[in-house]
Amino acid sequence: MQRLPLxxxxxxxxxxGTSLISSEDLAAEAGVNSAKVRKDLSHLGSHGxxxxxxxxxxxxxxxxxxxGLTKDRAVVIVGLGNLGRALxxxxxxxxxGFSIVGLFDADPRKIxxxxxxxxxxxxxxxxxxxxxxxxxxxxxxxxxxxxxxxASALADAGVRSILNFAPAVIxxxxxxxxxxxxxxxxxxxxxxxxxxxx
Amino acid sequence: MQRLPLxxxxxxxxxxGTSLISSEDLAAEAGVNSAKVRKDLSHLGSHGxxxxxxxxxxxxxxxxxxxGLTKDRAVVIVGLGNLGRALxxxxxxxxxGFSIVGLFDADPRKIxxxxxxxxxxxxxxxxxxxxxxxxxxxxxxxxxxxxxxxASALADAGVRSILNFAPAVIxxxxxxxxxxxxxxxxxxxxxxxxxxxx
DNA sequence: ACATGTGAAGCGCTTCACAGCG
DNA sequence: CGCTGTGAAGCGCTTCACATGT
Numbered sequence: 001m002q003r004l005p006l007x008x009x010x011x012x013x014x015x016x017g018t019s020l021i022s023s024e025d026l027a028a029e030a031g032v033n034s035a036k037v038r039k040d041l042s043h044l045g046s047h048g049x050x051x052x053x054x055x056x057x058x059x060x061x062x063x064x065x066x067x068g069l070t071k072d073r074a075v076v077i078v079g080l081g082n083l084g085r086a087l088x089x090x091x092x093x094x095x096x097g098f099s100i101v102g103l104f105d106a107d108p109r110k111i112x113x114x115x116x117x118x119x120x121x122x123x124x125x126x127x128x129x130x131x132x133x134x135x136x137x138x139x140x141x142x143x144x145x146x147x148x149x150x151a152s153a154l155a156d157a158g159v160r161s162i163l164n165f166a167p168a169v170i171x172x173x174x175x176x177x178x179x180x181x182x183x184x185x186x187x188x189x190x191x192x193x194x195x196x197x198x
Numbered sequence: 199m200q201r202l203p204l205x206x207x208x209x210x211x212x213x214x215g216t217s218l219i220s221s222e223d224l225a226a227e228a229g230v231n232s233a234k235v236r237k238d239l240s241h242l243g244s245h246g247x248x249x250x251x252x253x254x255x256x257x258x259x260x261x262x263x264x265x266g267l268t269k270d271r272a273v274v275i276v277g278l279g280n281l282g283r284a285l286x287x288x289x290x291x292x293x294x295g296f297s298i299v300g301l302f303d304a305d306p307r308k309i310x311x312x313x314x315x316x317x318x319x320x321x322x323x324x325x326x327x328x329x330x331x332x333x334x335x336x337x338x339x340x341x342x343x344x345x346x347x348x349a350s351a352l353a354d355a356g357v358r359s360i361l362n363f364a365p366a367v368i369x370x371x372x373x374x375x376x377x378x379x380x381x382x383x384x385x386x387x388x389x390x391x392x393x394x395x396x
Numbered sequence: 397a398c399a400t401g402t403g404a405a406g407c408g409c410t411t412c413a414c415a416g417c418g
Numbered sequence: 419c420g421c422t423g424t425g426a427a428g429c430g431c432t433t434c435a436c437a438t439g440t
Contacts, residue, residue, distance in 0.1 A: 001390065005383040006367070013342070013366055022421065030367060035411055035424095042423055050417045050422045067386050068393020075385070082284035089280045092365055092382045098389075136392055137385065144211070160395070161388035167290055168211055169204070169228060177391045179384050184290045185203040186377050187273070187335065188265050190359035191296075192199065193375045194334055195266020197358070220399065233402095233433055240401055248400045248439045 001066075003040055006030050008063050011056055022053035069097050074135045076102040076159070078150045079142030080110055080120055083165055087139060088115045101133040102126070106146065123153065130157035137161045144168035151178070201238055202261050204228050209258050220251035267295050272333040274300040274357070276348045277340030278308055278318055281363055285337060286313045299331040300324070304344065321351065328355035335359045342366035349376070 010029040014021065023041070027034035041054065044066045048054040064070060075098050077084050087093070088103055103120045105111065113120045121129065129135070138154035140147055140162060147166035154162055155172045162178045164170055167185075172178060208227040212219070221239070225232035239252065242264045246252040262268060273296050275282050285291070286301060301318045303309065311318045319327065327333070336352035338345055338360060345364035352360055353370045360376045362368055365383075370376060 002387055004390070005380070005386040008386070009365060009380065009383070010367055023423095024421080031369070033411065034421095035413090036409090038422060039410085039424080048422055051420045052418075053421070066390070066393075068389045068396070069386065073385070073389055073392065082287045086280035086284035087381065090381060093385065096382045096386065098382075098385050137388055161392055163384050163388060167207060169208055171229070177388060179388060181379065181381075181384060182203070182207065183285065183288060183379075184294045184296075185207070186361050186379060187271070187291065187296050188203040188206070188267060188294070189200055190335055190361060190375060190377060191266045191271055192202070192264070194271065194359055195264075198266070222399080231433065232399095233435090234431090236400060237402080237432085246400055249398045250440080251399065 001040070001043075003030070003032065003036075004063050004067055007037070007040070008060065008067075011060050011063075014056060019056050020053045021056055021059075023048070026054070072097045072099050073137055074099055074101040074133055075137045075139060076100070076104065076126070076130060076133075076135045076154075077139045077141060078104045078123075078126070078154070079140060079146070079166070080105045080113070080115060081141060081143075084139075084141035085115050087141060087165075088118065098137070101135055102129045104129075106142075123150075126153055127157040130154070130159055135159055137163065140164045140166050140170070142166050199238070199241070199264075201228070201230065201234075202265055205235070205238070206258065206261050206265075209254055209261075212254065217254050218251045219254055219257075221246070224252070270295045270297050271335055272297055272299040272331055273335045273337060274298070274302065274324070274328060274331075274333045274352075275337045275339060276302045276321075276324070276352070277338060277344070277364070278303045278311070278313060279339060279341075282337075282339035283313050285339060285363075286316065296335070299333055300327045302327075304340075321348075324351055325355040328352070328357055333357055335361065338362045338364050338368070340364050 023034045023037040027037045044062050046062050077088055103118050104123055104126050105120050106123050110120050111122050138159040140150050142150055144167045147168040148170050151170040151172050155176045164180050167182050221232045221235040225235045242260050244260050275286055301316050302321055302324050303318050304321050308318050309320050336357040338348050340348055342365045345366040346368050349368040349370050353374045358374055362378050365380050
């Protein structure tokens with residue numbers, strides 16, 4: 001089901017006039033097999049029209065519903081180095097229904113800075129802020145050494161989903177979903193493919 | 199083989215004195231099954247010692263060799279918005295043997311800016327720069343609408359691996375490896391899990 | 397005794413191929 | 419006639435379990 005956001009992105013990239021799309025065309029756009037597309041979409045009870053294809057607008061709505069994108073999600077970011085600041089300013093989040101409701105950093109010199117009109121708060125303010133503002137997702141953009149402590153703090157505060165950009169593996173309870181995005185890992189995988197063809 | 203960078207990261211995170219590690223311990227650290235670790239490591243002819251475990255330093259060397267991390271890789275970044283600038287400044291790249299050899303942007307106002315001591319050049323300079331500086335990897339941090347054009351330009355210039363942060367699906371020839379990192383997609387997947395438990 | 401390395405079984409995802417429907 | 423929806427086959431990854439080696 002990790003492909004649904006990909007499909008959504010493909011639908012967004014379609015020419016403005018397109019109101020119908022076949023599984024074949026969507027598959028080509030997404031770079032996957034068309035049977036896979038049909039199976040994925042059938043899982044959401046998506047009734048396309050046989051002989052015609054899928055209604056783009058309806059499909060978009062169904063995917064958004066399945067992903068729980070119909071309501072806004074409150075997000076906090078911990079660690080306002082270059083990456084944290086870039087994410088705080090990233091329009092793509094707000095455009096897709098993710099509201100940033102808090103920025104936190106352990107460095108006293110950064111407290112009080114404003115990034116994207118939001119004030120940076122100290123770590124001590126995190127637990128209360130998460131509860132009061134209903135934050136469900138935490139983004140970690142700290143150095144590796146701070147990542148585990150921050151993850152635990154987020155989990156304790158009630159955050160149930162963590163997106164970890166720190167180059168460290170973090171461990172939390174089973175009730176918290178963690179996704180790891182490591183920039184160096186991505187380059188290393190590319191390096192592997194380059195190396196393979198040498 | 200996408201797990202090798204993860205293992206490498208776990209090895210980096212180990213306490214300083216640790217010179218031996220069992221598949222069980224490494225698996226726990228990485229959050230995977232221990233049989234998987236052994237199978238992965240056996241694929242690189244990694245001879246651990248039965249009854250003892252793996253030599254951490256030797257293992258690290260073997261993984262780095264397998265990933266082709268023994269030589270530096272030259273990287274160019276296209277698109278110097280917030281994210282591009284954050285990546286240009288990201289120490290993790292240089293620490294792991296990836297050298298940034300060029301920064302490019304289509305916006306004339308950004309040309310000549312320096313980011314991390316590197317000057318931003320216009321898109322027209324890309325083809326020659328990639329060839330002269332031996333760039334093998336291109337990072338795309340442009341808006342979605344520019345991503346395809348930039349990807350094609352990179353491929354034409356001779357780049358064989360692309361890391362795409364733009365929220366768009368790009369299409370290139372089979373001789374170019376593309377990895378997609380979409381920040382919104384990550385949040386959408388987390389949203390799905392949140393939604394699932396509601 | 398203990399941990400690796402690995403056949404073999406298991407499992408889920410992917411792909412095929414076609415029946416069913418518009 | 420065209421495209422969806424889906425059983426069934428295929429395929430690769432994961433996991434088990436144990437023989438092997440130190």
